[in-house]
Amino acid sequence: MSKRIGKQTIQFDSPPSIIATASTVGPKEGKGPLASYFDVVLQDPLWGENSWEKAESKIVKKTIERVIQKANLTPEDINYIFAGDLLNQLTASTFGIRGFNIPFFGLFGACSTMSESMSLGAMAIDGGFADYIVAEASSHFCSSEKQFRFPLELGTQRPLTASWTVTGSGAVVLAKNGSGPYITHVTTGKIVDLGIKDPMNMGAAMAPAAADTIVAHFKDTGRTPKDYDLIITGDLGSVGKELALELVRKSNYDIENIFSDCGIEIFDPVTQDTHAGGSGCGCSAVTFAGYLYKEMQNNKWNRILFIPTGALMSPGSTQQGESIPGIAHAVAIDNKWA
Amino acid sequence: MDQMQDMKKEYAQMVEKVSPKSNTVRDCARAFWVGGVICTIGQIITNIIKSFGYSQDEAGILTTITLVFLGILLTGLDIYDSIGKYAGAGSIVPITGFANAMVSPAIEFKKEGYVFGVGARMFTIAGPVIVYGVIASVIVGIIHYFI
Amino acid sequence: MDYIKAFIVGGIICAIGQILIDRTKLMSGRILVLFVTLGAALHGMGLYEPIVKFAGAGATVPLPGFGYALAKGAIEEVEKVGLRGAFMGGLKATAAGITAAIVFAYLSALIFNPKAKE
Numbered sequence: 016m017s018k019r020i021g022k023q024t025i026q027f028d029s030p031p032s033i034i035a036t037a038s039t040v041g042p043k044e045g046k047g048p049l050a051s052y053f054d055v056v057l058q059d060p061l062w063g064e065n066s067w068e069k070a071e072s073k074i075v076k077k078t079i080e081r082v083i084q085k086a087n088l089t090p091e092d093i094n095y096i097f098a099g100d101l102l103n104q105l106t107a108s109t110f111g112i113r114g115f116n117i118p119f120f121g122l123f124g125a126c127s128t129m130s131e132s133m134s135l136g137a138m139a140i141d142g143g144f145a146d147y148i149v150a151e152a153s154s155h156f157c158s159s160e161k162q163f164r165f166p167l168e169l170g171t172q173r174p175l176t177a178s179w180t181v182t183g184s185g186a187v188v189l190a191k192n193g194s195g196p197y198i199t200h201v202t203t204g205k206i207v208d209l210g211i212k213d214p215m216n217m218g219a220a221m222a223p224a225a226a227d228t229i230v231a232h233f234k235d236t237g238r239t240p241k242d243y244d245l246i247i248t249g250d251l252g253s254v255g256k257e258l259a260l261e262l263v264r265k266s267n268y269d270i271e272n273i274f275s276d277c278g279i280e281i282f283d284p285v286t287q288d289t290h291a292g293g294s295g296c297g298c299s300a301v302t303f304a305g306y307l308y309k310e311m312q313n314n315k316w317n318r319i320l321f322i323p324t325g326a327l328m329s330p331g332s333t334q335q336g337e338s339i340p341g342i343a344h345a346v347a348i349d350n351k352w353a
Numbered sequence: 354m355d356q357m358q359d360m361k362k363e364y365a366q367m368v369e370k371v372s373p374k375s376n377t378v379r380d381c382a383r384a385f386w387v388g389g390v391i392c393t394i395g396q397i398i399t400n401i402i403k404s405f406g407y408s409q410d411e412a413g414i415l416t417t418i419t420l421v422f423l424g425i426l427l428t429g430l431d432i433y434d435s436i437g438k439y440a441g442a443g444s445i446v447p448i449t450g451f452a453n454a455m456v457s458p459a460i461e462f463k464k465e466g467y468v469f470g471v472g473a474r475m476f477t478i479a480g481p482v483i484v485y486g487v488i489a490s491v492i493v494g495i496i497h498y499f500i
Numbered sequence: 501m502d503y504i505k506a507f508i509v510g511g512i513i514c515a516i517g518q519i520l521i522d523r524t525k526l527m528s529g530r531i532l533v534l535f536v537t538l539g540a541a542l543h544g545m546g547l548y549e550p551i552v553k554f555a556g557a558g559a560t561v562p563l564p565g566f567g568y569a570l571a572k573g574a575i576e577e578v579e580k581v582g583l584r585g586a587f588m589g590g591l592k593a594t595a596a597g598i599t600a601a602i603v604f605a606y607l608s609a610l611i612f613n614p615k616a617k618e
Contacts, residue, residue, distance in 0.1 A: 043618060060616040066464040157616050166461035167614040168428045169478070170437015170444045170453050171528055172380075172521065175373040210361035211368065213525060219368040257371045258364075377522040384518035385511035388562065392510025393503050395557035400502065413560060417597040420561065425604040429612035442517030445528050446535060446562045447510070448597070454532070456605040461614045471609040475602065478529050482563070483598065485533045486570045487590050489540035494574030494586025496544060 017141050021235025023228070024202040030352050031140040032193025036304035037082035039074050041156065041182030044293075044301065047282045052305030053183075054081060060157060060182055067157035068107060071100065071184075075111030075153045078184040082149060082304075086188040093117050093188075094145035097132035099124060100153045100296055101180075102162060107153055117149075125325030126221075126250050127204065128152040129185060129300040130344035133321075134201040136189045137346070146191045152323075153184035154295030163214075163330055176216040178252045178278060178294035179287075185300025187308075196311050200347035202232040206327065208340035214326075214333050218255025218278075218291055221324040224341030225251055226262035228322060232345050233268055240270045244316035247307065248343070249299035249323030250278035252291030277302035277323075299323035317350040380441055387436065387443030395420055395447075417448060424449030425456045433457075454478040502556055509551065509558030532563055539567025543575075569594050 017028040038053045045056030055077070064070040075098070083090055096115065099122035100107040112119055124131040132150035139145045157167060159180045165171055189198065207224035214220075225248045233239060240246070251259055256276045263270055277299045278292030303321055310316060322345040333339065398419050402412040427433040433453045437444045444450050458477050462470035476483075513535075520531050542548040548568045552559040559565050573593025577585030591598070 041616075068464075157614070161461055166457035167617060168431065168434050168453070168457035168460055170428075170433045170440075170450060170457075172375075172438055172441045175375055209364040211365075216368070216372060219372065223364065254368075254372050258367060261367060375522050377519065380522050381515040381518045385515040388514025388517075389507035389511030389558075392555075392558045392561045393507045395510075395561040396502050396506040399557055414596045416557065416560075418600040421597060421600045422604050425601070425608050429608045431615040434617070440514075441521055442528075442531070443511075443514045445521075445532065446514045446517040448561055448563065448566060451532070451563065451566065452601050452605070454529075455601050456608045457614075459605045459609040460612050463609050463613070467609075471606060475605050475609075478532075479601070481529060482532050482536050482566070486536040486540060486567050489537045489567060490570035490574040490590035491586045493540055493544035493571040494578045494589060495583065497575045498578045498583045498586065 021231070023205070023231045024200055024235035025138065026200050026236070027137065027141045027198065029141060029191070030197035030199045030349070031137045031189045031191060033187050033196050033198065033308065033348070034190045034193045035082050035086035035188045036186065036308045037078050037085055038185045038301040038304040039078045039183055040301050043156070043287065044181055044183055044281060047287060049281055049302065049306045052309055053301060054305070060155070067155055067161060068102060069110070071102070071107040071153055071155040071158050072111035074155070074184045075100070075108055075151065076114070078153070078186045079112065079115065079149055079151055082186040082188055086147070088147060088188065090115050090117055093147050093149050095120060095136065095139055096149045096151065097122060097136045098149070098151040099128035099132065101125065101159050107155070107158065124342060124344065125327055126294055126296050126298065127323040127325030127342050127344050128296040129249070129303060130321060130323040130346045133187065133189070133198065133346050134203060134344055137198040137201055140189055140191050148189050149186055150189060151184060151186035152296035152300040154180050154182065154297035156180045156182045159295060173290055174215045175290050176218065176254050178217055178250060178291045179282065179289040180295035181281060181293045181298040181301065183297035183301040185297065185302070185304035187304060195350050195352070196308070196348050197352045198346055199349045199352055200232070200236060202228055202235060202345040204228040204343040204345070206340045206342050208338055210338045212333065212336070212338045214328065214339065216254065217250070217294060217326045217339070218252040219258055220326045220339035221341035221343065222251055222255040222258035223262060224343040225255070225259045225322060225324045228343040228345050229263055229270070229320070230266045230268060232320065232347070240268055240273060243273055243318055243320050245319040246270050246274050247319060247321060248276045250292065250294035251276045251324055252278045252294065253284070254291050280306065311348065311350060314350065319348050321346045321348055383439060384441050384443035387440035388447055391443070391447040391449055420448050421452040424452030428453045428456045429460065451479060451482060505555045506558035509555035510562055513562040513564060535563040536567040539564030540571035543568045543571040566594065566597070
């Protein structure tokens, strides 16, 4: 019988399988270190559409179509889509998913949306409410700069702590029956706010939430860093990663040797000038769907803790002087389950 | 409550230590020479216009119009943002930067239409400059009247 | 000689702006507002005119120069027509620059599209 363990974790008795993944990325991601792992690399960030927002919706639509196909299913087989993005009122997801006729839960977790969607999808399947679900998340550099920051043609400088929003969508199909990799545990994050107000240093804003969820996961499950081959956050970037490592150390867990971050993996900071690293819902989504999933199938890692991180703010909230709270949701993924 | 404040302070110190800082000397040098060049170009334009017989005041106005035009053209051609990345304040502070700040949101929000997109958004960054500049000038004028 | 003075003074004003960008958390929009207000205030105190006489475009091209132009216009109008000149003079003096910006920005939006950054 699946159960809640500890304060924030669910342990599944019949862990759902991730039976297929799909990823679509923009040109810059296609020039990064993980380029060969993505299904589709766009040459045109508009993908022939006439606005960034429409382009993002097209990316969402095509990626979900592809993942359903790769799972050897049709849209009629999918019970729910759990998906989200960064745009106001989730319009990128809405207009991308509009035509599918599949019951849809739209989610906002900022850049933590991929693990939020995977968590809820896994819970729906394990609870007996679905056989197949699609979990997806997307972001687009241009549409998010337009909404959160500055027009593209404005001559400004980005500080070294700033990150680069990934253009891309990553999707997975979760199934009740399959041969893994399995989602065995879900640790749902709490909002954690240590008072960071600088929207140009998101890594610092989110690191406390990442550390909090990692420690909660260990405490709830009784596991230690030795039990994992890889613990990988969503987009803490180089600055946030250092901070999270320190914070986790304060709770007496040392994860340094197995700790990485999707924002750090996806871009080369030297040749691509991405400062602290990649960010956005798409960052963790495409890194998981492409790189992490494929290398788990190659047994490079057998058990990972995938923990996308989100900065919960709006342009208005920072203008009002509010700090930037963070949240991080962890999903434990295992090639086998006992 | 106090414990939370302490945690926040301690964390802020950690962040300060870990966050990389930009190379201020190098950045200022770049801002200096690019800003200087833009101003020099302005001076060249003024002198050329004056040589056609215009007064200093008229030349000043025409120089402003020319620099605004150049800033906007370079923005439309996708060049000004690269200058800005290199030069920072060297491209933001001159009047060409003001022009860039008006046209870049206008271009960006074209999709939202010509009234609420182009028309309204043109002033998102430039608006405050005009508002505060005008208010400051009114105050200066009023004070001048009474002195 | 003009050109060297313009280069140096203009460069210094920009470098000051750069220090603010690098060392404070001020966003560029706030720095522009600060500079334009300072230009107006300095001219109100009679301190900016000498810089303009010395450096020409080096003082008028950077944003404090825009504040200076606004304040100068207000003062001149006050001297001509009295108190209401404070409300009439600023925008009157800078009309050409602002109008040019509006017109060219609009034309630009008709012609150009934003390009993604690489």
